[in-house]
Amino acid sequence: MTKRALITGITGQDGSYLAEHLLAEGYEVWGVIRGQANPHRSRIDRLLSEVKLVEGDLLDQSSLVKAVDLAQPDEVYNLAAISYVPLSWQQSELTGGVTGLGVLRMLEAIRMVSDFGGSRTPTGRQIRFYQASSSEMFGKVAETPQHERTIFHPRSPYGVAKTYGHFITKNYRESFGMFGVSGILFNHESPRRGTEFITRKITLAAARISLGQQAKLPLGNMDAKRDWGFAGDYVEAMRLMLQHEQPQDYVIGTGVMHSVKDVLTIAFDAVGLNWHDYVYLDPQLVRPAEVDTLCANAEKAEAELGWKPSVQFRELIEMMVEADLRRASRIRRDEDEPDQW
Known part of the structure; x- marks a missing residue:
């Protein structure tokens, strides 16, 4: 049976690479976009014949419910965020609403569309959820390199919002039995990276x-x-996390600063x-x-997912x-x- 994936932030760097990767893996791919005038839509223009788009906004609960209900996905990848750290200082409240509370809204949308406790589609398949966490959650680091058990000390509104999204995903996993994971991704770049980075x-x-x-x-x-790596490598790790038997969080990076x-x-x-x-x-x-200083210890991802960076x-x-x-x-x-x- 063909898997369905729903991607928020599909017009971003990671979203475009992930869409290509999932299509190559035989998925039916749906993307959530904020209206037809999205300035970054050109990143996925070449994919529009294969990707289905649905309007939605992480600030609007009802639009997320409609998007999940329409797509009926097996997997949801929440990549949308206000992700530019300097902007998070200028628009801290908006950053909290999108990057932090937006995760909660998407988790609730999944619960509302599927059965309340187990997060399953009408066909009985469990909806698996991926949250894009960030190495910025480590902030003023307690140790180097950083791994899954390193404590968080975020140093920006962006890092704080990502930390909320990380913990609310873990909370839904532990409280409702949802298959929710967070990928703590270290800096990953590509020719598609925004020019502000x-x-x-x-x-x-x-x-x-x-x-x-x-x-x-x-x-x-x-x-x-x-710790800089290639975004095309990192989206593969996202998919691998949702194929694992048990939902767990993983640090993803190269281990080199x-x-x-x-x-x-x-x-x-x-x-x-x-x-x-x-x-x-x-x-x-x-x-x-x-x-x-940010540097990843991705030994767990290599051991359990078989993931290693190639670029x-x-x-x-x-x-x-x-x-x-x-x-x-x-x-x-x-x-x-x-x-x-």
């Missing part, structure tokens, strides 16, 4: 500067270290430039409460620079060439 900001700037389209790049804390300066070095080397000549510190871009850090950054060079060159030539990334 640090890695993509750097790779796009390197491409534009090399083509004479940009002069300088302002950045905040360049000493911050992260790199600094922002490492990203700069690889990105600007790829275009034959020295980043020191173009990048400067802008104090306004420094976070109010910085998260300095290495240098390969990832160079992939992103190459994609941004193609985009920037296309803009310079004023061509309307379809984006293959």
